[in-house]
Amino acid sequence: xxxxxxxxxxxxxSFLTPTGYGKSSCGYxxxxxxxxxxxxxxxxxxxxxxxxxxxxxxxxxxxxxTYYYKPDNAHSCCPHYTIRLDATAFDPRRDQRQAINKWSxxxxxxxxxxLAARFCPxxxxxxxxxxxxxxxxxAVHEPEYQQVKxxxxxxxxxxxxxxxxxxxxxGPDNFTEEKYKLFENYQRAVHHEEPNKxxxxxxxxxxxxxxxxxxxxxxxxENKIGSYHQCYRLDGKLVAMGVLDLLPHCxxxxxxxxxxxxxxxxxGKLSALREIALALEGGYRYYYMGYYIHxxxxxxxxxxxxxxxxxxxxxNTWNPLDADMxxxxxxxxxxxxxxxxxxxxxxxxxxLDVNPxxxxxxxxxxxxxxxxxxxxxxxxxxxxxxxxxxGAMTLDEVREQIDLxxxxxxxxxxxxxxxxxxxxxxxxxxxxxxxEGVVSELAACIGPELVQNTILSFG
Numbered sequence: 385x386x387x388x389x390x391x392x393x394x395x396x397x398s399f400l401t402p403t404g405y406g407k408s409s410c411g412y413x414x415x416x417x418x419x420x421x422x423x424x425x426x427x428x429x430x431x432x433x434x435x436x437x438x439x440x441x442x443x444x445x446x447x448x449x450t451y452y453y454k455p456d457n458a459h460s461c462c463p464h465y466t467i468r469l470d471a472t473a474f475d476p477r478r479d480q481r482q483a484i485n486k487w488s489x490x491x492x493x494x495x496x497x498x499l500a501a502r503f504c505p506x507x508x509x510x511x512x513x514x515x516x517x518x519x520x521x522x523a524v525h526e527p528e529y530q531q532v533k534x535x536x537x538x539x540x541x542x543x544x545x546x547x548x549x550x551x552x553x554x555g556p557d558n559f560t561e562e563k564y565k566l567f568e569n570y571q572r573a574v575h576h577e578e579p580n581k582x583x584x585x586x587x588x589x590x591x592x593x594x595x596x597x598x599x600x601x602x603x604x605x606e607n608k609i610g611s612y613h614q615c616y617r618l619d620g621k622l623v624a625m626g627v628l629d630l631l632p633h634c635x636x637x638x639x640x641x642x643x644x645x646x647x648x649x650x651x652g653k654l655s656a657l658r659e660i661a662l663a664l665e666g667g668y669r670y671y672y673m674g675y676y677i678h679x680x681x682x683x684x685x686x687x688x689x690x691x692x693x694x695x696x697x698x699x700n701t702w703n704p705l706d707a708d709m710x711x712x713x714x715x716x717x718x719x720x721x722x723x724x725x726x727x728x729x730x731x732x733x734x735x736l737d738v739n740p741x742x743x744x745x746x747x748x749x750x751x752x753x754x755x756x757x758x759x760x761x762x763x764x765x766x767x768x769x770x771x772x773x774x775g776a777m778t779l780d781e782v783r784e785q786i787d788l789x790x791x792x793x794x795x796x797x798x799x800x801x802x803x804x805x806x807x808x809x810x811x812x813x814x815x816x817x818x819x820e821g822v823v824s825e826l827a828a829c830i831g832p833e834l835v836q837n838t839i840l841s842f843g
Contacts (some may be wrong), residue, residue, distance in 0.1 A: 393730050397431040398834075399794065399841045403825040405456070405768050406777040413678045423456035425768050425776070425829050434595045434609045436837055438631040441466060441672060443700050444775050445830060446620040447629075447638075449593045451779035452691045454829050456773045457697040459765075463718040466636065466695035467676035467686055467705070471663040473495070474689050476518055482655040484523045490649070491618075493547025500544055504535035521661040528552055549619050552658065554628075559587065562622050567591070568816035570641040588762075591627050591639060600632060611638075618646070618794075626655045628662075635663040636727070656689060676705070680714040696722050697774040720774065736791075766816050767825050777828040779814055786827050786835050788820070793840040802840075 397772035429452045433441070444466050445454045457463035506514070516540065517620035525531045527550050534543035567587050594611025608630050616624040624642035629634060637659055642651045656673065663671045676694060677683040686692070688730040692705040698720035703709060712719045726732055765771035769779045777785070777839070802808050804821065811818035827835050
């Protein structure tokens with residue numbers, strides 16, 4: 385590609401390399417692994433800014449290392465819904481309270497609990513508050529060694545020590561041999577991966593290549609932003625590690641690994657509670673648990689942390705994961721509550737009077753209203769436009785709302801605008817394999833705001 389000029393680069397922008405729309409085999413159901421049954425649009429980047437990633441996750445995107453992708457729920461066997469918890473309104477269930485209480489008792493030990501009650505008794509008000517109110521922040525920190533009170537045993541004149549020493553630290557998402565050993569054990573024991581498929585390079589690529597770390601001042605308080613490893617050490621041994629993306633408005637859980645030694649302690653619940661507490665203490669407000677896949681039984685535990693909200697894949701708006709939505713999720717191929725509500729409006733009912741076709745589900749409505757839309761089109765779709773991908777802008781919307789000409793692009797360490805390229809404008813944005821078609825597809829999936837805050841990179 386030739387260019388006419390070279391404007392200066394902006395260090396505050398994110399770089400994106402589009403990889404396009406495509407299908408792959410599904411890892412969440414028992415369908416034939418050779419069958420391409422999961423569709424998504426993807427891009428790669430090693431420099432997405434946390435504030436820009438916040439926008440992406442609120443558009444249904446997710447990252448795996450440096451690969452970023454937005455699922456096409458209408459054409460996937462197991463639809464992926466972005467799920468988030470309002471941590472400020474978190475209402476723990478009994479089993480969640482029991483999980484952290486049981487863990488605390490194990491860490492502290494029976495002897496410590498009895499002796500501490502004797503030599504450092506709680507006040508009546510403390511006992512009453514503990515019985516009636518579950519403080520998730522206080523509960524998760526209670527067994528941590530630096531928070532444990534160690535009163536003096538007057539019989540021995542020595543401090544009373546807990547049965548185990550639990551330390552939880554939040555640090556950079558860097559590589560260490562200790563972390564890799566834990567990862568290797570987890571992949572073999574839990575995911576049953578063959579040793580030759582587990583590597584240090586894979587670990588680094590998947591869990592040590594996250595977002596750049598910095599601090600963000602909110603209401604006079606400095607918050608950590610970027611990708612981190614939250615490490616849990618028991619008696620000096622690393623037994624679990626949560627991979628987290630800390631964004632301006634949320635704590636986003638990326639991955640959790642743990643050792644066989646703590647396999648019986650339900651670390652999924654424990655880490656979620658600890659991460660909810662982090663969201664509250666850091667003022668992030670929301671806790672994102674990745675994707676919710678209703679057809680995958682192992683994923684349904686995410687819905688037990690309440691109040692949860694799912695991102696509507698069609699309108700990119702949030703809806704409560706309540707009984708009504710659960711009923712729809714159990715009876716639909718995929719769900720868009722905004723369309724389900726539209727089907728019940730007088731406006732839509734008037735359309736039925738003119739064209740008496742009854743749409744039972746949102747999917748039937750979309751399929752019927754998309755021009756030339758049929759199963760064969762879905763199978764051969766090469767772009768998000770051909771697939772009518774939910775949550776993506778249409779080609780007409782891209783033309784009307786986005787100024788592609790001034791989108792920045794990096795070529796050989798220099799920054800230009802698309803209109804500076806000699807070949808720009810030779811093709812229409814509707815042509816899939818043209819430069820114009822490639823960038824318009826990415827624009828449709830990230831929206832106008834991020835087009836202004838990103839730089840295209842093609843190598």
